[in-house]
Amino acid sequence: MSGTYLGMPAFPRAARDAVNDRTLRGNLRHATHTIRAKRARAVAEVSDWAALREAGKRIKDHTLRHLDRYLVRLEESVTAAGGTVHWAADAEEANRIVTRLVKETGESEVVKVKSMATQEIGLNEALEAEGIRAYETDLAELIVQLGKDRPSHILVPAIHRNRAEIRDIFRTEMGAWGRPAPEGLTDTPAELAEAARLHLREKFLRAKVGISGANFMVAETGTLVVVESEGNGRMCLTLPETLISVVGIEKVVPAWRDLEVFLQTLPRSSTAERMNPYTSMWTGTTGEDGPRAFHLVLLDNGRTDTLADRVGRQALRCIRCSACLNVCPVYERAGGHAYGSVYPGPIGAILSPQLRGTASAIDASLPYASSLCGACYEVCPVAIDIPEVLVHLRERVVQGGPAVREGNRVVLRPAKGHAAERAAMRAAGWAFTHPRALRAGQRLASRTRRLHPRTLPGPGRAWTGTRDLPVLPPEPFRDWWERTRGGKDETR
Amino acid sequence: MSSRERILGRVRRALADVPPDGAPYEEAVPRDYLREHGERTPAEAVELLAENLADYRAVVHRTGAADLPHLVARLLAARGSREVLVPPGLPAGWLSAAGPVRVDDRAESTVERLDRVDSVVTGCAVAIAETGTLVLDGSPDQGRRRISLVPDHHICVVRVPEQVVSSVPQALDRLDPARPSTWISGPSATSDIELDRVEGVHGPRTLEVILLG
Numbered sequence: 001m002s003g004t005y006l007g008m009p010a011f012p013r014a015a016r017d018a019v020n021d022r023t024l025r026g027n028l029r030h031a032t033h034t035i036r037a038k039r040a041r042a043v044a045e046v047s048d049w050a051a052l053r054e055a056g057k058r059i060k061d062h063t064l065r066h067l068d069r070y071l072v073r074l075e076e077s078v079t080a081a082g083g084t085v086h087w088a089a090d091a092e093e094a095n096r097i098v099t100r101l102v103k104e105t106g107e108s109e110v111v112k113v114k115s116m117a118t119q120e121i122g123l124n125e126a127l128e129a130e131g132i133r134a135y136e137t138d139l140a141e142l143i144v145q146l147g148k149d150r151p152s153h154i155l156v157p158a159i160h161r162n163r164a165e166i167r168d169i170f171r172t173e174m175g176a177w178g179r180p181a182p183e184g185l186t187d188t189p190a191e192l193a194e195a196a197r198l199h200l201r202e203k204f205l206r207a208k209v210g211i212s213g214a215n216f217m218v219a220e221t222g223t224l225v226v227v228e229s230e231g232n233g234r235m236c237l238t239l240p241e242t243l244i245s246v247v248g249i250e251k252v253v254p255a256w257r258d259l260e261v262f263l264q265t266l267p268r269s270s271t272a273e274r275m276n277p278y279t280s281m282w283t284g285t286t287g288e289d290g291p292r293a294f295h296l297v298l299l300d301n302g303r304t305d306t307l308a309d310r311v312g313r314q315a316l317r318c319i320r321c322s323a324c325l326n327v328c329p330v331y332e333r334a335g336g337h338a339y340g341s342v343y344p345g346p347i348g349a350i351l352s353p354q355l356r357g358t359a360s361a362i363d364a365s366l367p368y369a370s371s372l373c374g375a376c377y378e379v380c381p382v383a384i385d386i387p388e389v390l391v392h393l394r395e396r397v398v399q400g401g402p403a404v405r406e407g408n409r410v411v412l413r414p415a416k417g418h419a420a421e422r423a424a425m426r427a428a429g430w431a432f433t434h435p436r437a438l439r440a441g442q443r444l445a446s447r448t449r450r451l452h453p454r455t456l457p458g459p460g461r462a463w464t465g466t467r468d469l470p471v472l473p474p475e476p477f478r479d480w481w482e483r484t485r486g487g488k489d490e491t492r
Numbered sequence: 493m494s495s496r497e498r499i500l501g502r503v504r505r506a507l508a509d510v511p512p513d514g515a516p517y518e519e520a521v522p523r524d525y526l527r528e529h530g531e532r533t534p535a536e537a538v539e540l541l542a543e544n545l546a547d548y549r550a551v552v553h554r555t556g557a558a559d560l561p562h563l564v565a566r567l568l569a570a571r572g573s574r575e576v577l578v579p580p581g582l583p584a585g586w587l588s589a590a591g592p593v594r595v596d597d598r599a600e601s602t603v604e605r606l607d608r609v610d611s612v613v614t615g616c617a618v619a620i621a622e623t624g625t626l627v628l629d630g631s632p633d634q635g636r637r638r639i640s641l642v643p644d645h646h647i648c649v650v651r652v653p654e655q656v657v658s659s660v661p662q663a664l665d666r667l668d669p670a671r672p673s674t675w676i677s678g679p680s681a682t683s684d685i686e687l688d689r690v691e692g693v694h695g696p697r698t699l700e701v702i703l704l705g
C-alpha cells in the first residue's frame with residue numbers, strides 16, 4: 001500500500017480524538033443507524049438470503065483456490081475482446097503503468113469513478129507528481145477532494161461531513177477546480193447535488209481518459225462490472241476515448257452466472273436497495289460505443305501475501321459492501337479516519353494489516369479495533385468471519401510467527417511487551433463504558449454463537465485447513481469489560 | 493521475471509497448503525438459491541415491475557401499440573422538449589406523432605451535441621420485475637450507452653409481457669455478455685449528503701417507462 005496515510009497516529013489515539021469530535025460522532029451515528037435499518041429490511045425481502053450468502057462465499061473460495069487459473073483465463077478473455085491486460089505486483093508498479101498509459105494519450109487530466117483500489121495505491125498523488133490532474137467524480141469523493149480530506153466510509157466517503165460543511169466547501173473550493181458553485185447556494189441536498197452536476201458535467205464532456213475500478217471481473221467472458229448510483233460511473237466508462245481500470249486480483253469470478261448471486265447480495269447489503277440505480281457491464285471494447293482503448297491493470301499489492309495466510313485469506317472474499325461498517329459499535333464511535341487506511345471499519349481492521357503487514361503502530365493496533373461482538377460476521381454477504389481473523393492477527397502481533405511479505409516467507413517478531421495490546425485495551429475503554437445499544441447488539445451476537453460450528457462442515461473443512469474456529473466467549477466482551485472494569489478486576 | 497509471472501508464482505506458492513481440489517466449478521458452488529422469488533403469471537410480473545419502478549421514482553405509463561405514438565408525443569410536449577435523440581433502430585412509428593426535432597445518433601455526434609438534446613427515446617433488452625430494473629444492451633432500438641445517459645429525460649419503452657422477467661438470474665440468462673449493458677433502476681440518485689436521497693446527479697433526472705402491450 002502506498003504511503004498515503006503514513007504518519008497516521010495508531011488506532012487508539014486517532015480513535016480517542018474522533019470520539020471527542022461531537023459533529024463527527026453525530027453524523028456517523030445518524031448515517032450508520034439509517035443504513036443499518038434499511039439494510040435489514042432489504043435483506044428480509046429475499047427469502048433465500050442464507051443460500052445466496054453461502055453461494056457467494058463458495059464462489060469466492062473456489063475462485064481464490066484456483067486464482068492463478070482464473071486470472072489467466074480472464075487475461076485471455078479480455079484480450080480476445082480487444083482489451084489490454086497489465087500486471088502490477090505493487091502500488092508503485094500500478095501507478096507507473098497508469099501514468100505511462102495516460103501520458104501515451106497526450107492528456108494531462110483524467111476523470112475518475114470511485115475506486116478503492118486506486119485510493120489504496122495513492123494513484124491521484126502519483127499522477128499529480130507527473131503533472132496529471134485526476135478529477136474525482138462521485139459526489140462524496142468530490143466533497144472529499146475539494147475539502148482536501150480523506151474518505152471515511154467505503155460507500156459514503158463523506159459520511160463525516162454534514163450539509164452545511166459541504167456547502168461551505170463547494171462555495172470556497174469549486175472555483176479553483178473548474179466551474180464555481182452557483183451564486184446563493186444553500187445547504188439543501190438537492191441544490192448541492194445540482195451544483196455538483198454542473199461542476200462535473202463540464203469535466204465529463206471534455207475528458208479523454210477515464211479511470212475506474214471494478215466490482216467484479218468475469219474470467220469466462222472478460223466482462224467487468226461497475227455498480228454505482230449517480231451516473232458518474234457511466235460517464236467515466238462510456239464518454240472517454242481511453243478507459244483504464246485498476247482492479248485487485250481478488251475481484252475475479254469464474255463465470256457470467258456468478259453475477260446472479262452478487263447482483264442480488266451487493267445492492268441490498270450496501271445501499272440497502274433492491275438494486276442500485278446503475279450497473280455497467282462491458283467486455284473489452286465495442287466499436288463506436290464507448291472507449292476505443294481499454295486497459296485492465298491487475299493489482300496484487302499484498303493480496304497474494306494475504307492469500308498465503310490460512311485464516312486471513314477469507315478477507316479476500318470481501319465485495320466491499322460496507323455492511324460491516326454500519327453495524328460496528330467501534331466504527332460508529334471512532335469514525336473511519338481512525339483506521340488510518342482506505343479500508344475502514346471491521347474489514348479494514350483485518351485487510352489493512354494483511355495487505356501492509358503489521359510493522360507500523362497503526363497496523364499493529366488495527367486487529368484490536370474491535371470488541372469481537374460478531375455483528376460484522378452476521379451481516380457479511382460472503383460470510384467472512386471477521387472476529388476469527390482478528391483473533392488470529394492479534395496472535396500474530398503479540399506472538400509473531402511465519403508470514404509472507406511481498407511474496408517472501410518471513411518470520412515476524414512479537415511486538416515488544418505486548419505494547420500494542422496494552423495500548424489498544426486502554427483505548428478500548430472509551431467505547432465500552434457507556435452505551436446501552438452496544439450491549440443489546442453484543443448479547444444477541446453472543447447468543448447466536450452456539451449456532452456457529454467450530455469447524456466448517458463439508459468442503460469448507462478442507463479450506464480452513466485443520467484449524468478450529470476460535471471458541472467464542474460465552475460472555476460478550478462488553479459485559480466482561482463492565483464486570484471487570486476492563487480486566488483490572490478480573491475476579492469479579 | 494515479468495510481474496505477470498511473479499504474481500502467478502506468488503499465487504501458486506500461497507496455495508501450497510491447500511489440499512488438491514478436484515471438484516470442478518460446476519460442483520464447487522451450491523446453487524440452491526431461488527431462480528425467482530415466488531411464482532407469478534406474466535401479468536403479475538408486469539404488475540410487480542410497475543410497482544417497483546414507481547417505488548424507485550420512475551414514472552410509469554401503459555399503452556397499446558395504437559396509442560403509443562400519441563403517448564410519446566404527449567410526454568415530450570409536457571416536458572417542453574425541442575429535440576429528441578433517436579437510436580438508429582427505433583421503430584419508425586414510435587415517434588410518428590411527436591413534435592420535437594429528431595436528432596439521429598451518429599458515430600461522429602459529439603458529446604457536446606448530445607448534451608444539448610432534451611430527451612431520448614429507447615427500447616430495452618429486458619426488464620426485471622423483482623428489482624424494478626431496465627437493462628439496455630446497445631441493440632439498434634437502444635443505441636450507444638451514452639445516448640441514454642447524457643440527456644436529462646429518458647423515455648424507455650418495455651414490450652410487455654415478453655420483455656419482462658421476474659428475477660436477476662433470469663435476466664442474466666437472456667443477456668449476451670459480449671454486448672455492453674446498462675442496468676437502470678430508477679433515475680440516477682445519490683445519498684451522499686447526510687443520506688438524503690436526491691434524484692438525479694449525472695444521469696437523466698427524469699425516467700419515464702412506457703409498458704407497451
Ligand code: SF4
Pocket residue numbers: 269317318319320321322323324325347376379380381382383384
Ligand atoms: S467484509 Fe463482508 S460485510 Fe464487510 S465490506 Fe466486505 S463483504 Fe461487506
